[in-house]
Amino acid sequence: MTGNDPALKITSLIKKIPRGRVATYGQIATLANRPRNSRQVGAVLKSLPAGSGVPWHRVVNSHGRISDRSHSASEGLQRCLLESEGVELNETGRIDLNVFQWRPRRR
DNA sequence: GTTATGACCCAAA
């Protein structure tokens, strides 16, 4: 086996995100040993099959805002899922990364 | 094999 699939690594990391916590694209990219591949994270998530077991809704951009994603109602869905997991949204519709950002190694 | 697009990030104005 190749053992070097970027998408596999990215999905693997996202699967490790605990409930009630969120991670940024840049963070995932960095953890995947690709500090400049933040774009690919989104590309992989977009191509993710339904039911892949990847909580894509726990992934947000660096501003703590929901991804710009093209056409789709997933935006409202993502917010609903996050709130359902205990993540709180700011008045500006942003997440307080100071509190909800996932912190591996420390938890 | 090539081309085009993109669920991003950063810096500067």
Place this chain on the structure above:
DNA sequence: GTTTGGGCCATAA
């Protein structure tokens, strides 16, 4: 707060 420009590389055709 917004807009513009540059960079990175995987996915799809």
